[in-house]
Amino acid sequence: MIDDLHAHIVSLRRYAYVLCRNGTDADDLVQETLLKAIAAADSYRPGRDLRPWLFSILHNTFLSHRRQFAKRARASTFLDTAFKDTSPPDQEHHVDAQNTIRMLSRLTPDQQAALILIAVEGLSYEEAADVLGIPVGTLMSRLARGREQLRRLVGDGCPNRLKAVR
């Protein structure tokens, strides 16, 4: 389990990057997570899967600082939005993806966490629920609501994306 620590930290960095939407904040978030993990190492039970333990620390850290991270991300979000029309036409797909990530930040932190853990880390519903400390049914509910909310938010920003269902 401990031998997989490096792989888990790579996963943490990916998760943090999508939550924070920039490398600097993601770096800070992972560093604070690791500091907390070191301080709480006594509470780690050998043999227990490290991944949900580390992810739950990161998730709780993000929740406690999310206003701060959201403020920091505000400038880049504004600039991305203000200058998106200057992007070359062949980058349309890239803009769609950026819009999805931007809108992702408008979901509740719990919905964001559910979507990211499933999409990025490929966690099973049971594993993601374990990380977030919630029942599997709650996780599935957050996932369904989050996806639908994101679809609508993205659709508002890019009407073409939703024309098939309207």
Next chain:
Amino acid sequence: MNEDAPLEFELHGYIDGALDDEAMARIERYLETQPQTAAKVRDYLQQKAEIRGFARTAETEASPGIEALERQLGRRLKRQTLFRWPRVAVVALLLAAGWLGHALYLPLAEDQEFTEGIVQAHILASTMPFDAATVTPERVATLFSRIGERPHVPNLDALGLQPIAAQVFPSDEGLMLHVAYRDASDTVVSLFVLHDEDSAEVRRHVLHRNGVTLVYWQHDHSRYTIAGSVADQELSAIADQLEATEQAVSPQQL
């Protein structure tokens, strides 16, 4: 949705591959007849792919700060594993090592920093001049209470060992009490006691580091280590005596 329409949760289970083959096929049959729902599922899949694609851009080298913390955490977790051997693992190791006596020799290379701290404290105690008056009952009571243990210096008179100094020092595992004993030939043996918040039973282990033999074990909340530049058997005899004196302390003395 018609009567055969999947539940919303099933659509997400389909997207995430969380359904069995039969359910996946059932949903695909449904989607073939429901283009609006199929378009919605495509949107969900696309947003999932976009989130995953964005995450890939984070896969650059970790900052030096993260790398340093990763190493530090790795050491702490290994140490945690080392001092909390599950009973099954201990039995398996004992069988694998062909253990017949009291102790099991383990090359505890992964416990370097913690072990080095103990070894250095013992070597210092062995080479520094001591004032025997430092081990007063009041001082001992204070030191034991600081680490959360009962105030009791094990009596090793039967082995010719007298307590000559006591101190508390910080370790990565918490505050540790160090009591140094000396015999008539000036051989110094160190006892280290650390209070663990969790109760555990860890059988005796023996290891060697820098010419110092270490014997460690845990009983209930108390972790013990004895260190000395003496033979394994001698240190095991001291450990026997120490455990015997610990067991002789009645609850009223606590």
